Amino acid sequence: MASKMASDDFDDQFLTCPVCMLHFRDPRILPCLHTFCKECLKDWATKQQPLECPTCRTQVSLPDQGVDGLRTNFYVNNLLDFAAAKKGTEPGVPCQVCEGGQGEAKSWCKDCAVLLCESCVAMHRKIPGTRDHELVPQEVMKEKKGAERFQRKRHCQKHKNQELVFYCETCKALVCTACTVIDHRPGKDHNPVEIATVAQKKKETLQELLQGINPRLQEIQASIKEVDSKISKLIPSKEVATEQAKAYFRQLADLLQKREKDILSQIDEQCRADGKALQTKKEAIEFEMAGLTSAQSFCQQAVEQGSDVHILEVGNQVQARVETLLAKQVDLESNWSEFQFVENMAVADFAEGVKDLGGVKTKVEVSKCKVVVKAAVQGFRCAAILTTMNKDGRSCTTNSKAVTVNMKDPSGTILRTQVQVKNGGVWEISYVPKVTGNHRLEVKVNSQQVPGSPFDITVQSRDTPVLTIGKVGSGVGELIRPIGVTVDKDGNIAVVEQGNKRVQIFDTVTGHSLKCFPVDSENPYGIDVDSDGRFLVTSWGENYGIRHYSEEGKLLNTFTPDCMIHALGVGVLPDGRMVVAGGVQESCLLLTHDGRLIREIGKAWLQDPSFIAVDESRGLIFVTDTDDVLVFDLEGEFKFSFGEEGQGEGQFSSPTGITLDQAGNIIVVNMSDGRVQVFGPDGMYIRTVATVKGGKPYGILLTHDGYIAVACYEGHCIELYRYN
Template identity: 70%
Template structure:
């Protein structure tokens, strides 16, 4: 143990990885990495959720925050020992009397101070410190001193009491006074002396240590195997490269040889055809010469001969010409132009060229898996391919080995949306952009072999992808749905005005999970707090804001004097609530107990109906249905900006109702009159119309997986639409 502690006793072990200084109040994260308390507090303000600065493991802090993390007393002991050892060196004064620089010194573990001989003697004579654990300088200098060096821990509540007990019921270290007051032995508390509990815990940890070494050996062996494979990458590449060059070199040689053969055939054919044609030409030219000569002689006799001459040679000329004209001549060449024939076309060769070779990997095509994710027309859709080896474990291959082909319902090819992307070991994302709804056929190949199940039928849905409910009062059916929210489990919670209840649906299937009745004449708005509890507004007779448990049990009803006709609401992370009050032309910011903090929007708003908060920017968005605008305020009530006007064009509104924001800060607004869902930038600038729902739209909410749920009051349904 001494040697192990000695190995830890160095600057690197005692240095915080964040501030690079010696630890100050070191705290341990659940992943067992240690940092200064202040460093962790600063780190926690920069990111949510908190990640360990060393291993990036997500950390869920206790209710007390960083202060609730365990202290690393092992590091504290090493720091104390380092300070004590340094203080015992010559030239360092006593921490009590500030003198006795050269004398020997001792360390008091209870007081955590270094004392000279005189102060040590007095310290031991004082009644209050005579029992303190004091370590002399000789012990500090001994090799095994570090293993015996421990700072005593005292109770936070009883400062002069040492922690000597462990309450097993509370999982807390306590002092003797605590066992009398807060941790009295009994049914609720079981204080046990620390050594006995610590011994049991040590045995448990020793058992765990025995399991660590084999696991470490397994991991180290795996790393060595990976290193071996990494070292084989370059030689494997070289061998495969040489094989590829040799293979395609042979193919090139064969192609070139075939090229020469065909060119030689063309030459031979050309010579043979030329010889035949030349012979034919000479025969025809001979006939041409005889006929031309006869024509010339005949023409001279007719034009220039005397009558005697005509009678003397006329019969001979007549006989010659008639013989020539009657002669049957073969004037056809009997030759057709030769041409090159593509027995295998370039297009066909291009299609089959991949069959000429490939890279063989450990991928076992029979074990590869494909997961078809929900697809919606007009949106980038994803299919996941996992390439597996013979052992059924994910393995990596080249993206050139993965080929896909998708056909639309019309039979036309749908080009992939980029090359398949490797997201993690062996897991590939195949993306595509279907333009119409219907059944698509997706063919997936690895190393030219189809994976099991390929080609796959992919159902591409239109938008909305799901419609929930209809006009009745049964379970799973809706009557006048108004406000809508997403609960902690990702389910859709909707308040029904006609049925006076809240009903919760599965966001994927539309199945009704449960429902509970709500009070009030006209229930309208709904939201869910961080604990999963529901808040529902109702206006008309018996108006109010009501608080229901996750199971639907009424917990409280809020009816402050400032409230008259509550409509839409939003619950902030700290439990405060903002409620729209259209009849009072304002919004109410309420405490978690329902009491008024301030009014927001008075003098600006006309008929506020729904509210949504972007707490990252401290901005509250309010839809005003009679002004046909959206107003933005901060939570202190200050007006920031507004946007919109009445109309049917982009960026204009026809009675805006539901409003929410997306993670990028964009503002999503629903029109009641025409059902348009429009998206605006954080500054209120129009971006696009996301979708148009059927019938009048009331409430809207964005789900964690990228869908918007829209309540259609007159259509008595919820439409689930993909949100880009």
């Protein structure tokens, strides 16, 4: 936004939407303080979920009303009015009411924001609804005055002829004089104050925030300068290291030519890796500076040029944005040190170790590197994760030739491995073990063993759980009658414990308990996570219902619609709608995000529904029943069913937990015999994954890294089996 609103100072770019590149139409402000046309934002929101700001890529959580609920940028509207009013001073501009039929524009109505000719001005002053409107004559419009002269008046939505002149501090709402008599009468429940008083306080708060931006910008600019300086040293460092390597390898003649090429390749790759990392760092820092600069400009405009109404409209939003940016912990260190060529061996001692001759010394501190070994299953693609670290214990990049891996099976046979950089200094070491038993993995960086190498990895058969979480008890990490499971937004396992009446969150790699929170119900059962990462927990019996919890476990709402008498399995759609299975009522309920009934599903088909999986892409609901799985669409129409009672392939023995994989395949566990079976999207049997060892499996889920987690009700644990 422009810092001034002088008549010929502001640039047309400030009136242009960055999406459609046209003048703003109904401009709306995102939480990051960037402004776009309302229709452009609506179109943008249909193309991506979750919504990201088109300018700064900040993830946006829209209000319940969607884009319509975003605040209007009245500052931009004022600029547009100002531009329109100034245009009215030009000869030949037609009246916007009679469209030039009565003459040229001579005045500007601040209330209607239109240009009027003399005849329309006279009519405007005669009509009761507009006679009190403030008109700006052409002579005033021609003056070199600021746009503040053309700000629209804001009127009450309820009392259309009343201007907003008060601010109810209790309700945090702008109100008119009539509102202070009716809906916001001063007293214990309401405290209307003249807007000028409140606006001045908000201006002072924003002014204080502005003072903190410049020092932060200077710090970021200094960091960018430092990164630029280090980038400038990359090529000289490469040249010096190259000359050192050439001088060294010239002494080794033909025997060392191949090694020489390897080292030169490492140097080039290190230069590219460091250059890319430094450039990425620079871009990240510039991104932070851009956010601060944008917020600074917006905040300054609001303080210097915004009306009282505008200040109160956007003040809290501006304050929250600036405070968030100033409080954000930004790593401004480039963490780069010059690399150089190192002679690992004297010329006289090279004969027995040609492969180890020379190397590229980088910022990687091998003693700080870490390897996380994941559970391995015979016949599946398995992985270990290497993180290369610098001396400060931060992940850092290096060239691919610096990482070497060797793996052997129990017989000593070398197993083929693949090393692939994932991001930054994180590397995936993948392999497919052909036999069970103890395997040995050796990992080196810069020809040195990383701490813990070689690693012993026990490869298990596919019917053996790769990880068992929990044991019977009420302590941290212990479980009593786990029943419902889901994956939270961070990929951790969230489990409902019927015995301990709580939800406990576990790390999927280590199995360690991360946190837990109580559930206020006698029989908690199902659990799912909405698109904002909040938990929904169902329960039956006394205090039945659906409870909505924050990520931290704070109870937000309890839904007990009249149509519900039993709440078991639950599934949440991306738009917040819920599908709940009710065993006693022999149906499923499709509910709004706030618990209101949309429709009952499966009333004539279901006998004892327990768990639910929702395929939102196809609009289908999968429900486990007494001895089969029934499928309905979201309109409640029965589509098909599959399975029958029995112990054979594709047959069910008290099916309970159900989930879907990314291909739309359906995964179902039998409570009676523990078999976990996979069916195609059409219900055709594909395979049996495993047979659960713990007693009475109920809820199941598929983790982000390809494991099936099963809640073992009588085993008081969660068992993980490899799926893909």
